[in-house]
Amino acid sequence: MPDAPTTAPTTAPTPAPTRHQVVILGAGMSGLCMAVQLKRAGQHDFVILEKSEGLGGTWWDNRYPGAHVDVPSPLYSFSFAPNPAWTRRFAAAPEIQAYMHSVAARFGVQPHIRLGQTVREARFDMDSGLWRITTAQGQVFESRFFVCSTGPLSVPRWPDIPGIDSYCGKKLHSAAWDGNVDLKGQRVALIGTGSTAAQLLAPLAQRSAAVTLFQRTANWVLPRIDRPYGALDRALVHLPPYTTAVRAFWYHALEFGRRGFDDGTLARRTLQRTADAHLKRQVPDEALRQRLRPTYALGCKRIIYANDYYPALLQPHVTLVTADIQRIVADGVVTADGRHHPTDALVCATGFDVQHSLSGVNIIGRTQQTLTEAWADGPEARLGLTVAGFPNLFLMLGPNTATGHTSTLLFIEPGVRWALQAMQHVQQSGASFIDVKPAVMRAFNDALQARLQGSVWSQCRSWYRADSGRNIAIWPGFTGEYVRAVAAQDWGEFDFG
Ligand code: NAP
Numbered sequence: 001m002p003d004a005p006t007t008a009p010t011t012a013p014t015p016a017p018t019r020h021q022v023v024i025l026g027a028g029m030s031g032l033c034m035a036v037q038l039k040r041a042g043q044h045d046f047v048i049l050e051k052s053e054g055l056g057g058t059w060w061d062n063r064y065p066g067a068h069v070d071v072p073s074p075l076y077s078f079s080f081a082p083n084p085a086w087t088r089r090f091a092a093a094p095e096i097q098a099y100m101h102s103v104a105a106r107f108g109v110q111p112h113i114r115l116g117q118t119v120r121e122a123r124f125d126m127d128s129g130l131w132r133i134t135t136a137q138g139q140v141f142e143s144r145f146f147v148c149s150t151g152p153l154s155v156p157r158w159p160d161i162p163g164i165d166s167y168c169g170k171k172l173h174s175a176a177w178d179g180n181v182d183l184k185g186q187r188v189a190l191i192g193t194g195s196t197a198a199q200l201l202a203p204l205a206q207r208s209a210a211v212t213l214f215q216r217t218a219n220w221v222l223p224r225i226d227r228p229y230g231a232l233d234r235a236l237v238h239l240p241p242y243t244t245a246v247r248a249f250w251y252h253a254l255e256f257g258r259r260g261f262d263d264g265t266l267a268r269r270t271l272q273r274t275a276d277a278h279l280k281r282q283v284p285d286e287a288l289r290q291r292l293r294p295t296y297a298l299g300c301k302r303i304i305y306a307n308d309y310y311p312a313l314l315q316p317h318v319t320l321v322t323a324d325i326q327r328i329v330a331d332g333v334v335t336a337d338g339r340h341h342p343t344d345a346l347v348c349a350t351g352f353d354v355q356h357s358l359s360g361v362n363i364i365g366r367t368q369q370t371l372t373e374a375w376a377d378g379p380e381a382r383l384g385l386t387v388a389g390f391p392n393l394f395l396m397l398g399p400n401t402a403t404g405h406t407s408t409l410l411f412i413e414p415g416v417r418w419a420l421q422a423m424q425h426v427q428q429s430g431a432s433f434i435d436v437k438p439a440v441m442r443a444f445n446d447a448l449q450a451r452l453q454g455s456v457w458s459q460c461r462s463w464y465r466a467d468s469g470r471n472i473a474i475w476p477g478f479t480g481e482y483v484r485a486v487a488a489q490d491w492g493e494f495d496f497g
Pocket of ligand 1: 325
């Protein structure tokens with residue numbers, strides 16, 4: 001028996017808050033961009049609170065084998081920091097992390113990062129106009145501005161399959177990858193067929209004895225027009241006109257691709273023909289092709305760009321299962337056709353809880369309403385940046401700022417620019433806070449949802465949509481439209497206090 005304590009337990013005193021102008025939640029791409037732009041604007045009084053033990057955000061969490069970006073790397077770098085080190089057009093996760101480290105070092109962001117700090121609560125105080133932010137580690141911060149740069153894809157979603165807790169083998173989620181688990185020679189069940197599973201399949205097949213891929217819904221797959229970058233590419237990157245031209249090329253090529261999400265366009269027919277031809281070329285067996293051919297419109301779910309997905313499926317030790325999963329048992333997966341699929345490891349590439357991406361933090365606004373309560377029907381904001389009732393709170397990659405066609409960085413940069421302007425406006429006008437008017441936010445979202453209704457993104461189940469069916473993730477327009485909407489500033493749409 002342990003010895004009884006000899007002294008009465010004491011309650012640890014709450015530490016005095018550390019005060020900053022800005023607290024940023026999350027050291028991913030958008031948190032990093034915010035930090036760099038604050039420094040470039042001469043604002044050095046900020047911290048970044050990051051729950052993980054390293055910089056990277058999604059690129060820290062999603063360190064599964066084969067992880068790489070699915071837009072061309074020149075567009076997956078900030079406009080103010082081209083990367084001369086990309087080794088190929090579609091960079092792998094470690095390269096992206098290296099890029100993020102180099103940007104953080106170049107702009108002096110690293111001293112501002114507090115790793116291993118999980119924000120539990122953020123409460124806005126109307127009297128002082130400050131946010132009070134508490135971490136699970138017992139730290140307290142106060143700040144004028146609170147930037148949530150966690151994005152929509154930060155909370156891994158485990159599948160709600162009966163019996164999953166009874167599984168006795170190794171259990172992994174792609175978005176919380178444990179690199180210490182050795183899958184060599186194992187029989188692996190891979191659940192999911194989204195962008196992540198498509199990247200994971202070939203590397204998993206390479207290292208394990210057998211892979212069974214459980215497909216609930218087939219996905220459209222386009223070829224990835226990848227190529228290595230050679231010495232010439234890397235030398236040319238140092239010439240600003242070259243970098244600008246390459247960025248402009250990819251920007252416009254992908255914007256042309258955006259037309260492919262609208263019915264009756266040339267781009268749509270081109271994308272559809274390309275996807276059909278890719279499937280036909282890579283999967284000679286007609287019966288298998290039928291099982292891999294989606295029955296919903298291309299673009300409704302995120303399109304997959306992969307050259308090794310179908311070939312990986314054709315390997316003799318890889319099996320595609322399209323029967324529904326009925327339950328998970330101690331040693332495998334049982335499907336609705338009564339078959340038992342024995343496995344040593346379960347890999348869930350089942351995506352993210354987008355609807356509740358911020359519910360781990362108790363964010364309390366000016367009327368004591370929590371963000372979770374405000375978002376009971378699903379997240380919404382104005383231009384993904386501000387939520388009525390939550391003054392001085394700025395969301396990065398907030399609701400309806402994702403696209404199916406281009407780089408998220410193109411949405412991060414204007415958002416960061418606007419948040420900086422808003423901060424400066426508050427500071428210069430002598431106000432203590434800015435808060436979007438509820439009617440403005442309502443009108444914005446009504447128009448957005450009306451536009452999304454009947455669009456390609458409303459025609460199937462995907463992470464873009466909440467349980468209610470409302471689209472909580474997609475920006476339905478072209479990138480330029482978003483940039484212009486954010487730049488067209490009308491302070492009359494906000495309350496100041
Ligand atoms: P996802 O697109 O949400 O796909 C989840 C997959 O899991 C789907 O195939 C889904 O089937 C399946 N699933 C979920 N619950 C299931 C269940 N209970 N039983 C069986 N299957 C189940 O997630 P993701 O693949 O992780 O990708 C999410 C997003 O992350 C992407 O769309 C992309 O934006 C981003 N991403 C980006 C990159 C990159 O290159 N930068 C790489 C990976 C991911 P249903 O389709 O039937 O729902």
